Amino acid sequence: MADTNPIKQFEIHEVAPLEIAGLNLAFTNSAFFMLLATVSVTLLMALATNKRALVPGRGQSIAEILYGFVADMVRSSAGNEGLRFFPFVFTLFIFILAGNMFGMFPYLPLPIPGVDNHGFTITSHIIVTLTLSMMVMAIVVGFGVYKNGFKFLKLFVPAGVPPILYIIVTPIEVISFLSRPISLSVRLFANMLAGHILLKVFAGFIVMLGAAGAAWGIVGILPFAMVIGLTALEFLVAFLQAYVFAILTCIYLNDALHPAH
Amino acid sequence: MIMMSNRDEPDRSNPEDRLADFEKRLSARLESRNAEDRKYDRPRQGWAIGLRYGTEFMVGVLVGAAIGYLIDRVFDTLPFGLLIGTLLGFGAGTMNVVRAAKELSECASRDN
Numbered sequence: 001m002a003d004t005n006p007i008k009q010f011e012i013h014e015v016a017p018l019e020i021a022g023l024n025l026a027f028t029n030s031a032f033f034m035l036l037a038t039v040s041v042t043l044l045m046a047l048a049t050n051k052r053a054l055v056p057g058r059g060q061s062i063a064e065i066l067y068g069f070v071a072d073m074v075r076s077s078a079g080n081e082g083l084r085f086f087p088f089v090f091t092l093f094i095f096i097l098a099g100n101m102f103g104m105f106p107y108l109p110l111p112i113p114g115v116d117n118h119g120f121t122i123t124s125h126i127i128v129t130l131t132l133s134m135m136v137m138a139i140v141v142g143f144g145v146y147k148n149g150f151k152f153l154k155l156f157v158p159a160g161v162p163p164i165l166y167i168i169v170t171p172i173e174v175i176s177f178l179s180r181p182i183s184l185s186v187r188l189f190a191n192m193l194a195g196h197i198l199l200k201v202f203a204g205f206i207v208m209l210g211a212a213g214a215a216w217g218i219v220g221i222l223p224f225a226m227v228i229g230l231t232a233l234e235f236l237v238a239f240l241q242a243y244v245f246a247i248l249t250c251i252y253l254n255d256a257l258h259p260a261h
Numbered sequence: 262m263i264m265m266s267n268r269d270e271p272d273r274s275n276p277e278d279r280l281a282d283f284e285k286r287l288s289a290r291l292e293s294r295n296a297e298d299r300k301y302d303r304p305r306q307g308w309a310i311g312l313r314y315g316t317e318f319m320v321g322v323l324v325g326a327a328i329g330y331l332i333d334r335v336f337d338t339l340p341f342g343l344l345i346g347t348l349l350g351f352g353a354g355t356m357n358v359v360r361a362a363k364e365l366s367e368c369a370s371r372d373n
Contacts, residue, residue, distance in 0.1 A: 168352070175325045175346075175353035176360075183320040183357070187312065240309055251364060 004204030006197050009118055010125070015110060030128070032110055033120045037098035066094070070246065077250040078257060085253050088139065092132060093246035099123050100192065100238035104231070106203070123241075124192040129185035136249050137181045144256035155259045184248055191241050195234045202226045310365060317357035325350015 014026040048063035056064055070090045074082050102108065103121025110117055122128050144152040156173040157166060202223045209220035329346015333339045 168349070171349050172352040172356060175328060175350055176321060176356050178328070179317075179320040179324040179353060179357060182324060183316045186320060187316045190316070191312070244309065244313070 004200075004207050006200035006204055009120065009196060009200060010193070011118070012125075015112055029110055029120050030122055030125065033099065033102055033122050034095075034128075037095055037102055037122070040102075041094050041098050066090075073243075073247055074250050077247060078254040081257050082250060082253055085139070085250075089246055089249055089253075092136070092249060093242055096123060096132070096188070096245055097239065097242035099128075100242055101235075103192065103196065104235060104238060106199075121192050121196055123188055124196055126185060126189040129189040130181070132188075132245070133181040133184040136184065136252060140252050140256040143253075144259060147257070148259055152256075152259050155255060180252060184245065188241050188245055191237055195230070195237050199227065199230050199234060202230060313361055314358050317361050318354040321352075321354025321357045322347065322350040325353055 012028050012030055014028055015032060016027040018025045018027060044059075045063055048059035051057065051060060053060060067090070070093055071083070071086060074086050074089050078085065099122040103119065103124065105119045107117075108119045141152075144155070148154075155177065156170050158169065158173065161169055205223035206220045206227070209216045209223070326343060326347045329342040329344070329350075331342075332346065333342035336342070
């Protein structure tokens with residue numbers, strides 16, 4: 001019987017082993033999909049913009065719409081000043097979006113023989129999403145301190161509070177700040193993980209029913225319809241989560257620019 | 262056409278009036294179309310917003326408890342740091358939710 005294990009899709013395989021100073025730095029299928037996302041986005045953008053037509057063609061329109069979409073997002077939540085972070089936010093958004101979309105292939109084998117092949121979603125691993133959100137937090141803290149100095153700490157001392165309450169309010173603000181990278185990464189990771197498991201569980205039902213006998217195979221239409229619906233939903237989630245990640249990045253960057261809210 | 266012209270409809274023969282009339286009809290059409298679109302947008306946004314509130318609150322409590330536990334490990338005061346940390350984390354989680362709601366309502370008022 002076919003393999004219907006719904007969490008096999010999250011397995012990491014070494015493609016090219018590499019060990020430096022006792023650290024396992026092998027090139028894995030996860031790294032391959034990250035590279036695929038980066039290279040394909042770079043190629044798309046380079047091809048779309050190399051003509052620089054005054055009246056954009058189809059490719060250039062895609063690039064311009066993406067640019068306008070992210071620029072509007074940055075401007076509306078971090079102001080014009082926030083546009084200096086546009087390259088960072090755009091890279092984050094497009095990388096997560098491309099990673100999510102490549103994850104939507106149910107089967108996308110690596111072009112390397114002899115490796116256990118299956119599709120892979122880079123954002124379904126918390127180490128990837130946590131690294132991205134830690135990058136955001138490093139920039140927020142780094143730039144906030146660089147631009148505002150000690151005034152950055154005003155973030156933890158909101159104005160208009162009776163002084164005695166700072167004993168409670170400041171720790172709460174600190175915890176709230178520290179919870180940001182975790183909520184940012186957990187939301188993306190949990191959405192992708194849960195969605196893809198659900199998709200594969202229902203797809204597994206089709207195979208199981210098909211293997212159970214001719215009459216059961218007809219019942220398999222039901223999970224098949226479910227898989228179609230879930231796939232559409234997952235495409236939506238793939239876009240929505242990339243959008244949410246990017247817009248929250250903008251909101252946090254706004255705190256770095258204007259710490260006293 | 263002659264019968265309809267007794268309502269205060271613009272003179273169709275005048276190009277400027279025709280343009281203004283077109284603009285008016287177009288904006289009315291667009292408005293109804295956008296209203297229709299918004300109706301379909303609502304459920305999926307509600308779903309995303311619900312998830313957002315959930316994680317914001319949960320993470321606040323977890324981080325508060327974790328910090329309390331770490332303080333306990335360092336100063337060897339086991340139940341108290343964890344208890345106070347969880348309580349403060351509860352506050353932080355609530356504040357996260359309130360902030361998220363404020364951001365979302367700002368977004369909503371900007372869109373309308």
